[in-house]
Amino acid sequence: MVKLFVTDRQGREIEVDARRGLSVMENIRDLPASVEAICGGMCACATCHVLIDPAWAARLPPRSYEEHMMLHDLASFDPARSRLSCQIVVSEALAGLSLTVGPEEY
Ligand code: FES
Numbered sequence: 001m002v003k004l005f006v007t008d009r010q011g012r013e014i015e016v017d018a019r020r021g022l023s024v025m026e027n028i029r030d031l032p033a034s035v036e037a038i039c040g041g042m043c044a045c046a047t048c049h050v051l052i053d054p055a056w057a058a059r060l061p062p063r064s065y066e067e068h069m070m071l072h073d074l075a076s077f078d079p080a081r082s083r084l085s086c087q088i089v090v091s092e093a094l095a096g097l098s099l100t101v102g103p104e105e106y
Helices: 024-028 065-072
Strands: 002-007 013-018 049-052 082-084 097-101
Touching: 002 024, 013 024, 024 097, 065 082
Parallel strands: 002 097
Antiparallel strands: 002 013, 049 082, 049 097
């Protein structure tokens, strides 16, 4: 298990024991007030938008072109912090990752 720190849409800070090999989205979507992930992780909906803590943002692998295009049209898009949580695979290297669930846009 890998510890993630998630702030949900109600502003609650939740510690998540995430499973390695699954995406961040798969590990957080069942929390209350979390991502919807309507497309199920196909990089096709952007309802799994999260804002990565600035201290962590540069430590993640860069966005793919497809991920960037999905995020770019969101009103809450933050070039420095926005990610699709379905495109980030949990590994030991993410222990302590801190993120905030993106606001509802749909
Ligand atoms: S779950 Fe749809 S883009 Fe991530």
